Amino acid sequence: MVLQETLTNQYPSLKDRTVFITGGGSGIGAAFVEAFVDQGSRVAFVDILEDESRALVERVNAKSSAGEAHFYPCNLINIDDLKAVVEQVGHDLGPISVLINNAASDTRHDFRDVTPEYWDERININLRPQFFAAQAVYPQMKALGGGSIINLGSMSWHESQGNMPGYTSAKSAVLGLTRGLARDMGADKIRVNTLTPGWVMTERQLSLWVTEETKQDIAKNQCLSAPLEPHSIAAMALFLASDDSGMCTAQDFIVDAGWV
Template sequence: MTTELTSATPTYTFADLQGSSVFITGGGSGIGAALTEGFLQQGAKVALVQRTDAGEFCDAMEAKYGVRPLFILCDIIDIEALQAALQQAVDAHGRIKVLINNAAVDNRHSLQDYTVTDWNQSLNVNLRPHFFTAQWVAAGMKASGGGSIINLSSISYLMGNAGYPAYVAAKAGIVGLTRGLARELGVDNIRVNALLPGWVMTERQKELWVTPEALDEHLGKQCLNMLLQPEDMIAPTLFLASEASRAMTGQALVVDGGVVVTG
C-alpha cells in the first residue's frame, strides 16, 4: 500500500522570504506551480514564466492568497525574451532574491532516431536557460548583498535511466553548472544549489508515463512507501531559498523517497 500525500497548509515558516522577489521558470504547472504557491504562502512576490497560458492558475492563486503572481508568457528557448521577462519581474517586484530554474521537458526518445535539431532543442530547454538566467540575475543579487539560485535537476542521471539520454545528459549538466556557478558567485554571497526530485506524480507524468507496473517497480526502489507529490518539493526549495541554508552552496539535494544514495 502506498501513501499519497495531498496539499495542505504548511506548518513551516521562513520569515526571511516574506516580501522577497522570486522568479520561477515553468511556474504555472507541475512542480513549478507547487513552488509558486509555496512562495506565495510565505508572503513572497512571485514572477513566473512559461510558454503556455497560466492565467487560470494565477486566478486561483489570487483568489486563495489575495495576491496575484506575475505571469509572463515566454518560451525559455528565446534567451532575449527570457531576459526581458527577468527585467519585467525586477520592474514589478524589485531585484530578484531567489531564482528557480524549474522548467524542463522529459520527452522520451531513442538513440538512433534523434537528430542534431532534436538534441539542440532538448538542451535549449533543459540546460541553456539555467546559465543565462544566472548570468542575468548575478549583478542584481550582488548589489543586494546576495541571493539564492536553485536549479532543478533529477535523479534520472544518478539512476542512469534509459529512454531519454538527452534529458539525462542535461540533468547531469545542471549539477555540473550548479557547482561551477557556486564557486564563481560565492564571493558575492550568491548561493547556487541543485534540487534533484525523484518520480513526482505531476499531471504530465500521470498522463504520459505512469502505469501500475512502472509505478510498482519504482516504488520498490524507494525506502519510503509513498507517492511523491509536487507539494513534497516545496519545503526543500524554501529551505534552499532561505537563510536557513545560508552555509550551503554547490550542493545537490536529493528528494526522492530514498531511491539513490549520495555522499
C-alpha cells in the same frame, strides 16, 4: 492541490522577497509558485502554457492574504526574451533574490532517432536557460547583497534511465553548472544549489508514463513507498531559498523518497 495541509514551516526571510520561477505554470513549478506565495513572497513565473498559468495566478491570488503571483509569458528557447522578462520583473516587483530554474522537458526519445537539431533542442530547453537565467539575475542579486539560485536536477541519470539521452545528459550537466556558478558567485553572497527530485507524481507523469506496473516499480525502489508529490519538492525549495540555509551552496539536495 492544497499545500497548507502539508507545508507548515514559515520562513520569515522569504516575506516580501521577489522570487523568479521558470516553468511555473504546472506540475512541480506550480507547487513552487503556490508555496512561495504562501510565504508572503512576490512570485513571478514564466511558462509557455498561458491558459494554465493565468488560471494558476487567479486561483493562488484569490486565496492568498500573504504574497502574490505574477505570470509573464516566455519561451525559454529565446534567451533574449528571457533576459527581457528578468529585467521587467526586477522593475515591476523589485530585485530578484531567489531564482528557481525549474523548466524542463523530459519527452522520451530513442537515441537511434536523434538528429543534431533535436539534440540541440533538448539542450536548449533543459540546460541553456538555467545558465542564462542565472546570468540575467546576477546583477540584481549582487545589488541586493546576496541571493539564492536553485537549479532543478533529475534522478533519471543517477539511476541509468534510458530512452531520453538528451534530457539525462542535460540534467547531469546541471550539477557541474551549479558547482561552477557557486564558486563564481560566492564572493557576492549568492548561493547556488541543485534540487534533485525523484519520480514525482505530477499530472504530466501520470497521464503519459506512470502505469500500474511502474507504480509498483516505484514503490519497490523507494525506501518510502508513498507516492512522491510536488509539495515535498517545494518544501526543500523553501528551505534552500530562505536565510535558514545561509551556509548551503554548491550542493545537490535530493528529494526522492530514498530511491535505491
